[in-house]
Amino acid sequence: MGIFHLYSRALDLLGSDQRLGWTLAFANVALACALFAEPILFGRVIDALSDAPSTAESVTWSAVWPLLLLWIGFGLFTITCSTAVALFSDRLAHRRRHAVLTSYVEHVLHLPLAQHSKTHSGRLMKIMLQGTDALWWLWLSFFRDHMAAIVSLIILVPVALYINWRLACVLIVLCLVFGFLTHFILRKTQVLQQQIEGHHSDLAELTADTLSNIALVQSFARIQIEMQSLQQVSQRVLGAQFPVLSWWALVTVLTRSATTISILCIIVLGVWLYTQSLITIGEIVTFVAFAGIIIARLDQVVAFANKLAGDAPRLREFFEVLDMAPDIKDRPDAIDPGRCVGLVEFHGVCFSYHAPHRAVDDLSFAIQPGQTIALVGASGAGKSTALSLLYRAFDPQSGRITIDGIDIRQFQLTALRRNIGVVFQEPLLFNRSIADNLRIGAPEASDAALREACIRAQALEFIEQQPDGFDTIIGERGRTLSGGERQRLSIARVLLKDAPILILDEATSALDTPTETSLLNALAAVTQTRSTLVIAHRLSTIRQADHILVMDAGKVIELGSFDGLYQQGGRFTAIMQQQYGFAQPLK
Ligand SMILES: Nc1ncnc2c1ncn2[C@@H]1O[C@H](COP(=O)(O)OP(=O)(O)OP(=O)(O)O)[C@@H](O)[C@H]1O
Ligand SMILES: [Mg+2]
Incomplete structure (x- = not known):
């Protein structure tokens, strides 16, 4: 199951809350759009100040006031909307986590003994707890941050091109570098992440098995041996985990370097364009602020990809259990004959x-x-x-x-x-x-x-x-x-x-x-x-x-x-x- 498929299945699980979910997501997009206003207004204020004659105070204020009022309006809208979105998305995610957890338990209870004989209850428990946690995080972050981050990137890049296409080219290259690196690391670490999760499930199974046989463990003086088995599995987890951590550390170094280089390029190019009278100071200020927002969004998307890569195997395990079709179940025409005679x-x-x-x-x-x-x-x-x-x-x-x-x-x-x-x-x-x-x-x-x-x-x-x-x-x-x-x-x-x-x-x-x-x-x-x-x-x-x-x-x-x-x-x-x-x- 690919990451996008997992993502869409997770959103499907929102069930009756889907409409609220999408409303929140679009409110977030509106919020993200409102945030673009700030750099634009900032640039306009600077241009208004640099255009106005320094001595004519009233003229200067009359140019700046409308911009400041507009800024206050956007600020109030942003604060109110963010509070509402944070409040509702938290509640939505918590509510759905409990609903999904309940239906998981119900599903597992319906699975026939033959299926239970193959999977330890400790493993099923771990899959449930970690799977619902991953879903909770996914919903919360999707409605609060990610959809807005992705949409704002889609909107910001054309806006940046409109403001100054030469400077925007630097940002586009930066987006491509981020996209390539994330894709590369996701591919590199996918198998390892799956192994890590398998080892985590083994760990949960082993611990649950040991604890449920505590009398046996103690009477056969096996505490030491059981601990050794536990440590062996822990070693396997760490053995798979460390290379993944190194890959993501490399991404952080490369993306940080790309960001710093991009900002420097924008400033150098901006100064050159100014000397050629191809850009105003306000436009440079606007653009640097824009670049800041885009970079923050890119960071968000990479962090999201990192977390999703870690959670994907958990979600995969969770959906695998949910997809187990009970082979012993009611036929569509099953009957309830009441109390039987007993032949x-x-x-x-x-x-x-x-x-x-x-x-x-x-x-x-x-x-x-x-x-x-x-x-x-x-x-x-x-x-x-x-x-x-x-x-x-x-x-x-x-x-x-x-x-x-x-x-x-x-x-x-x-x-x-x-x-x-x-x-x-x-x-x-x-x-x-x-x-x-x-x-x-x-x-x-x-x-x-x-x-x-x-x-x-x-x-x-x-x-x-x-x-x-x-x-x-x-x-x-x-x-x-x-x-x-x-x-x-x-x-x-x-x-x-x-x-x-x-x-x-x-x-x-x-x-x-x-x-x-x-x-x-x-x-x-x-x-x-x-x-x-x-x-x-x-x-x-x-x-x-x-x-x-x-x-x-x-x-x-x-x-x-x-x-x-x-x-x-x-x-x-x-x-x-x-x-x-x-x-x-x-x-
Ligand atoms: N869940 C299971 N999965 C696989 N094999 C099983 C399972 N349960 C029982 N068996 C096997 O099926 C066979 C019959 O087991 P069953 O429990 O029916 O025996 P029984 O006659 O009730 O024995 P006892 O008198 O010891 O209770 C045995 O060989 C056993 O190992
Ligand atoms: Mg028997």
């Missing part, structure tokens, strides 16, 4: 994270409403993946899944997910209060309902022992709770959600046996009226399941009731033996 069917479902290895291979089964089906099998057999296809964390490459006879891809995503309650294998909790965590699926749930769900999930006792009870903040990912407490909270929150289809992925694996038994008894009443899919390693917990699927390498290798499978003497029996040491059942 779940998998028809020849295949799914690979990385072809050709299939995580789920030709999976077919059905659950009648109110039934419980259990998935067992070795670690990595594809159990969690299979069930994650039901709530469309991923879409299968072939086969289809239906609920109540409707393909789940025809559901609106929110409607589908409203119908499915998931207890994830890893209890995922927010750094919020226990009550807030519980109400995630049921924001309107009453306090009584909260307590009721916690009683069923065997969670009330430990919650009441927390310093602030239900209002206790439980830390990042529920760090202040034990593994079993986290699991019970995630069970309570799914009970509160009250969905007709339940997925319990190793939901009780961290519990002690008495707590697990009480919890399973309490859950039995809930699962009787729901279609329930249970994943369990401990086979004692799935005794009551209507059907059990034994999975291996993504495939179902055995299917039946608990007793039926036990009698079969296959993989299920082998697992039973490993877990409980039962004798080989009769075939």
